[in-house]
Amino acid sequence: MQEKVVLIGAGSASFTRGLLADMIRQGWEGELGLVDVDPHALQVAEGLARKLIAAGGSQLQLRADTDRRKVLPDATTVICTVGVGGRRAWEQDVFVPRRYGIYQPVGDTTMPGGTSRCLRMIPAMVAIAQDVVSLAPDALCFNYGNPMSPNCRAMRKAAGAEVVGLCHGVFHIGNSLAAQLGVSPERLTYTAAGINHLTWFTEVRVDGQDAMPRLRALAAEKLAQDGEVADRFSWQLCALTGAYPAVGDRHISEFFGRLFAGEGAYFGKTLGVDAFSFEQTIAGGDRGFAEMTRLALSDDPLPEDWLGRSGGEHEQVTDIVHSVRHDLGKTYSANLPNRGQVPNLPYDAVIESPAVAGASGLRPLMLPPLAPFLAGTLASRFQWVEAVVEAALTRSRDRFVEALLLDGAVDSVDTAGRLADDLFAAQAAYLPEFR
Secondary structure, eight states: EEEEEEEEETHHHHHHHHHHHHHHHHHHHEEEEEEOOHHHHHHHHHHHHHHHHHHHTTOEEEEEESHHHHHHHTTEEEOOOOOOTTTHHHHHHHHHHHHTTTSOOSSSSHHHHHHHHHHHHHHHHHHHHHHHHHOOTTSSEEEEOOOOHHHHHHHHHOOOOOEOOOSSSSHHHHHHHHHHHHHHHGGGGEEEEETTEEEEEEEEEEEEOOHHHHHHHHHHHHHHHHSTTTTTTHHHHHHHHHHHHEHHHHHGGGGGGGGGGGGTBBTTTTTTTTBBBBHHHHHHHHHHHHHHHHHHHHOOOGGGGGSSOOOOOGGGHHHHHHHTTTTTOOEEEEEEOOOSSSSTTTTEEEEEEEEEHHHHHHHHEEOOOOOOOHHHHHHHHHHHHHHHHHHHHOHHHHHHHHHHHTTOOSSHHHHHHHHHHHHEEEEGGGGGGEE
16 A cells, blocks of 8 residues: 555654554555654654564655654645643643542543643644645544544634544444453444543444343443442443443543542542552553663664554554545544534534545444433533633633533632643643733
């Protein structure tokens, strides 16, 4: 397959590794351009990429630059994996709200952490989108950066970019549910719709037969057990509603933040502390990057399994591009504007739902309305998206405070204002134009 792929945010070296391994294994031809504003992170990504290309005997051409405008012209596929500020800024999104008694296991999608992250991410993503529209207008454009729905909404609204949001979460949960039901993933089909990181599996079938009763019975069995049950809250919601939420309690709990307010509120544990430890997530990321740095900048060979298929965010994008280029019409979960595919969610809201990948790109499948409870869990979230996109685009403190209030984790207007100012101070290096 002849492509010019540009990966913006290539300093996310684990994504670079997985993407390139897939390209090499599938026999892609053409060019891979790596872009990152951090010269050191780019050096690591480029070093790993050159070793992978050599190990795989690939003819792919590699280019790396800190200036995306030098790499974007004539790109056929653009993939964004940007995380403005990296792990150090991400830490502040979680640690500052903790001072207010707000505990987040992730802090990159919703709650005050996700709201804060929007202020750093959206201006950068809009600038990237403007360059893609200008320099590579015919390219397939994919975004993996969080928060997914606000980023994609802003890129479309402010730059007119036909960006598609991708996340492996629904695919991962589909495989997990197959394992729970004791079947191979190939036998399982499903329908899932919602907002990224809160996407409801409303249909699950095994060999064409409805498996939702089996899944609901499994939920009841798990909830009857004594002791710890993985993703207990998700199974509670499944037992209650007959739908299963993706992508597990680590993310799902943040959309129901008031249910878990205070220490010990998550089944006797504290989110982000002894349940889904945030510090362990950050430490694991630091260790992983340190190891990749060692491999990239030394003469040590890469581990033998690095060219094999690995799980992670990258794992479907090459298949999607292949399906588009060859008009295969395969179905994937994608984040696209709602143009009626879920009729009782807001028009133009960026929703996660099934889409067909064919010659015209990714086109969503039309679905029936969601049940009132499921739609209700999403309705205010899409209004939060609109509020935080406006806050980021206008650089307005008042709009940001409104977004914190809409999110629902704070207990008063005064608290929202103080938290906003503390987050501004902590992230000042990345918010130079914010007033």
